[in-house]
Amino acid sequence: MSPSRSQLLKADESQHSSGRFGDLASKALSEVATRGRGQDIYLASNAPFVGRLLNAAMSRSGETLRDAAQSLLAQGIPAEVIIDDIVPRVARMMGEEWVRDISGFASVTVGSMYLQSLVRELSASWTADDADLKLSTVLLWMPESAQHTLGATVVSTQLRRMGHSVQFAPRRSLTELTDALTLDRYDAVVVSASFSETPDDVRAVIKTVKAHAPTLPVAVGGTILKHNADLAAQTGADVATNDLEVASQLFSVAK
Amino acid sequence: MTRDGTYWDIGTVPHVEPERLSAIISALADFALVIDRDGKIISVLASPAHSSITALDQWENANVRDFLTIESVRKFEDTLAGYLSDAKAQRATELNHFDKKTEVEFPVVYTMHDIGSEETILLMGRDLRPIAEIQKQLVDAQLAVERDFELKRGYDTRFRVLMQSVSDAMVFVNVSTGMIIDANAAAATLLRRSVDALKNKEFAKLFEDQGRSELLAEMAASALSEGPTSVRLVDQKNQRAFKATPSFFRAAGTRTMLCRLTPEAGSDATSNETIPRALNAVFEVGPDAIVITDAEGRIASANEAFLDMTDTAHNAAVEGRSLADYLDRGTIDLNVLLDGTGRSGRTRIYGTKLKGQFEGLSAVNISATPVDNETHGGFTFVIRSTESAQKGDAESPADNAQSAVDLVGNASLKEIVADTTDVIEKICIETAIELTSNNRVAAAEMLGLSRQSLYVKLRKYGLLSRTDDD
Numbered sequence: 177m178s179p180s181r182s183q184l185l186k187a188d189e190s191q192h193s194s195g196r197f198g199d200l201a202s203k204a205l206s207e208v209a210t211r212g213r214g215q216d217i218y219l220a221s222n223a224p225f226v227g228r229l230l231n232a233a234m235s236r237s238g239e240t241l242r243d244a245a246q247s248l249l250a251q252g253i254p255a256e257v258i259i260d261d262i263v264p265r266v267a268r269m270m271g272e273e274w275v276r277d278i279s280g281f282a283s284v285t286v287g288s289m290y291l292q293s294l295v296r297e298l299s300a301s302w303t304a305d306d307a308d309l310k311l312s313t314v315l316l317w318m319p320e321s322a323q324h325t326l327g328a329t330v331v332s333t334q335l336r337r338m339g340h341s342v343q344f345a346p347r348r349s350l351t352e353l354t355d356a357l358t359l360d361r362y363d364a365v366v367v368s369a370s371f372s373e374t375p376d377d378v379r380a381v382i383k384t385v386k387a388h389a390p391t392l393p394v395a396v397g398g399t400i401l402k403h404n405a406d407l408a409a410q411t412g413a414d415v416a417t418n419d420l421e422v423a424s425q426l427f428s429v430a431k
Numbered sequence: 432m433t434r435d436g437t438y439w440d441i442g443t444v445p446h447v448e449p450e451r452l453s454a455i456i457s458a459l460a461d462f463a464l465v466i467d468r469d470g471k472i473i474s475v476l477a478s479p480a481h482s483s484i485t486a487l488d489q490w491e492n493a494n495v496r497d498f499l500t501i502e503s504v505r506k507f508e509d510t511l512a513g514y515l516s517d518a519k520a521q522r523a524t525e526l527n528h529f530d531k532k533t534e535v536e537f538p539v540v541y542t543m544h545d546i547g548s549e550e551t552i553l554l555m556g557r558d559l560r561p562i563a564e565i566q567k568q569l570v571d572a573q574l575a576v577e578r579d580f581e582l583k584r585g586y587d588t589r590f591r592v593l594m595q596s597v598s599d600a601m602v603f604v605n606v607s608t609g610m611i612i613d614a615n616a617a618a619a620t621l622l623r624r625s626v627d628a629l630k631n632k633e634f635a636k637l638f639e640d641q642g643r644s645e646l647l648a649e650m651a652a653s654a655l656s657e658g659p660t661s662v663r664l665v666d667q668k669n670q671r672a673f674k675a676t677p678s679f680f681r682a683a684g685t686r687t688m689l690c691r692l693t694p695e696a697g698s699d700a701t702s703n704e705t706i707p708r709a710l711n712a713v714f715e716v717g718p719d720a721i722v723i724t725d726a727e728g729r730i731a732s733a734n735e736a737f738l739d740m741t742d743t744a745h746n747a748a749v750e751g752r753s754l755a756d757y758l759d760r761g762t763i764d765l766n767v768l769l770d771g772t773g774r775s776g777r778t779r780i781y782g783t784k785l786k787g788q789f790e791g792l793s794a795v796n797i798s799a800t801p802v803d804n805e806t807h808g809g810f811t812f813v814i815r816s817t818e819s820a821q822k823g824d825a826e827s828p829a830d831n832a833q834s835a836v837d838l839v840g841n842a843s844l845k846e847i848v849a850d851t852t853d854v855i856e857k858i859c860i861e862t863a864i865e866l867t868s869n870n871r872v873a874a875a876e877m878l879g880l881s882r883q884s885l886y887v888k889l890r891k892y893g894l895l896s897r898t899d900d901d
Contacts, residue, residue: 204854275506277524281538281559285566289573296580325574339890344581346574371502 222262225253230266233287233294234279241290245298255298259333263291267326292326299333312363312427315356316344319369319377327398328368334420335366340427350384357388364393364427367413369400375410382412395423462539462556465546468515470495470507473551481558484537485530495554500527500536514543514552525559538563599691604634606647606679606686620775621673621692622666634690639665650677650688663695671695720785720795720814723802728754728765731809740795740816742787754812759784759792763877771868772799772810781866785814793818857892860885864894 225248231237232244248258270287273279279287314335318328325346332344345356365385369378382394396413397420407416417423447455453476456463463476475490485498496504503526510524525540538559546553594601600618604611614622614629622629622637635646646662653660654677661674672695677688714721720737724730733749741757743749749757758764764783772778778799784792794817802809838847863874875885889895 201851201855204851204858274525275502275509277506277510277522280525280540280562282562282566285569289569292573292577296577323570325570325577329577337890339886339895344577346577346581 222265226262226265226269229258229262229291230269230287233266233290234270234273234283235286241294242297245294256337259295259298259330263295263326263330267291288324288326292329295326295329295333299336302333302336312340312424313361314340314342314427315360315362315365316342317353317365317367317381318345318347319367319373319381320347320349321373321377322347322368322370323372324370324399327370331366331368331397331420335424338420338424340424350380353381353384354388357385357392362392364395364423366423367394367396367398367411369396369398371399371402373398373400375400375404375407378407378411378413386412393426395426397423456553456555460555461558462541462554464490464495464541464554464556465551466495466554467550468511468552470511484558485528485533485535489532498528498530500529503527503529510541510543511552518543518545600693602629602634602690602692604647604688604690606651606688609633609635609644609647612687618692621694623669637664637667639667639670647688650675650690651679653677654679654688664692718815720812722754722812722814724754724810724812726769726808726810728769728810730754737814740785740787740793740814742791757786759786760877763873767867767870767873767877768797768799768812769810770870770873772801774870775868776801778868782817785816853892856888857894860888860892860894864889 228237228239228244229241229248232239232241237244245258248262249255253262267288270279270284274281274284316328316332316335318325322328328344328346332342335342343356343360343362345352365382367378367381378396378400382396385392385394393414394412395415395417396407396411397416397418401407401416401418404410404416407413415423415426457476457478460476461478461481465473467473471494472490472492475487477484477487490498496507499507506524507526510521514521521543523540523542525538527536527538529536539556540559541554541556544553544555594613594615597615598617600621601615602611602618603613611629611632611634614626616626619626619629638646646664650662653662661676664673664675665671666673673692674695676691676693678690679686679688681687713719714734716735718736720740721734722730722737723732730749730752733746738744738746738749741749753762753765755762755765760783764781768778768781771781778797781797781799783795783797785795786792795814796817797815798813800811802811842850859878860874863877864871867873867877871885871889872882875882878885880888886895
């Protein structure tokens, strides 16, 4: 549809009358207009996008996960949306496929490894490690028995995007935790645990942290919260939440 | 043989003695359970290789659910319900057994079979521990990779900080392609291009009279020769001469050159006598306003063009006044210009408006250069009107009208306004950052934001890491 002459004239007039703000608004409008429509389509219905990544991750579509993700990016879906929204949905669907005996645990494991690599690749340039020492430094820890590392990896990218410098230590021993706390100074510890870990696993981590630094704030989150409503009390964490905004308030208070 | 026995005709199926059946089942399955419709275990059979996993004798008369992990109980119930409603439609199910006493967990894939009795079901299971073991190794390998990436992150940051903090201009060049891989801020300043503009540009093309192969060959020869040697390079854009000291190395199979650039002493000075005369003419009769100030921005001298643009009759009326008096944003503009120029050595284009004596405003671009004066520094500002240029630059109204036509109907007014507001906010912040040469205190002041709010917005629009990298 092309604009009529009167529309053009009106646009011309309004531009003159509103001056430079009009220019700015016009520029912004044209940018919004030319922006990839992928994101809007995604918001309207994410199923095709989620399905595409799921099939790619499970090696069912002949398309690699990286290619599928590149195609989503090209359609205007930001990496943030892929990591924060699509990847967790795909991971949940993989779990559901196992529960419904559509896929075996071996395929689900391989699929989630692909997802984890994707998250790392997409977030490679997100870093809050710069000279500005005013921002928080966070130690992101997982119990040693942890089976699932994808959730924690996603959290690490989100914390970095929020401006925290993150040390991510996937699945290490409590001795290594003590070493890390001795060698470096952190503003907070975030413990990520999935449904397959127990409050006892988390408590052991937090006990080690508090023994070393009693005032260091500790937040715990992850799918472990689903089955443990009172996780903070059970584990000695300062807060148990899946909302990183809530968790990061803890760090800023501590600073 | 298919499960429903369509392959074997009923008449040809050999009759199996019940006492032989258990031997056959234990040969076919690692585990076999006979359960009732509630899941109570009537009998357990394990092949000799698997009987030691757990105390199977305790399983008899217990419920199979007591030996499953939480999520497997749900799967078992679904599979059992599916089997009871349609025995032929059910599929193999992976269940994780868990022995509470020994805390041993082991995965088994089961199929359910009708053994001719309404009340009992045969579960034939295959031990998945070998696959679980491979899975564990895969996960461990993945974690090792993740840890390596975390380490790499640390190295990357250190490398970036090192590159940005060294005052020497450093450029990495891929020797095979001749392309610049990376360059630091000092190199960007020296070559008068941004780091992004330098990356992926052919190194040799930055300099005069140089073919790629000759230049790199010359530099390689210089690196091989004994003692500290360097190659002289001349910037093809502005004829400034540099001394380039290369060193060659291989990084992950790529032949790479690290080149340190230093300005050649006196390369900017020219003995040509015509230049002072020409400059004088530019000052006296040129169309651009030129203002020379002291270090604080107080006007020491201004040319005719400046007097014209500010509707001032005589030089004496401007001398001693602050340049800020003539700038739209006053001291904000002036401070940005002075700070930016002081820090980076020059300001190329700074857009603002010039205030005339009668408060008329005209859009201008200002460039600034520090005046090298041993005793007290100062600046030279060249101010060029952009009034006429801007009209030509503006996007045609037709394009903008089309944007609105494209949007209206495809999105609600609220969405359009919200998105457009975001874009405007981003454009303005980018502009302020650009105008202030990434001086965030000045940018925040210019936008009327606190420094903290500016940070939040920079993060929101993904401008923080990029500006930090530059």
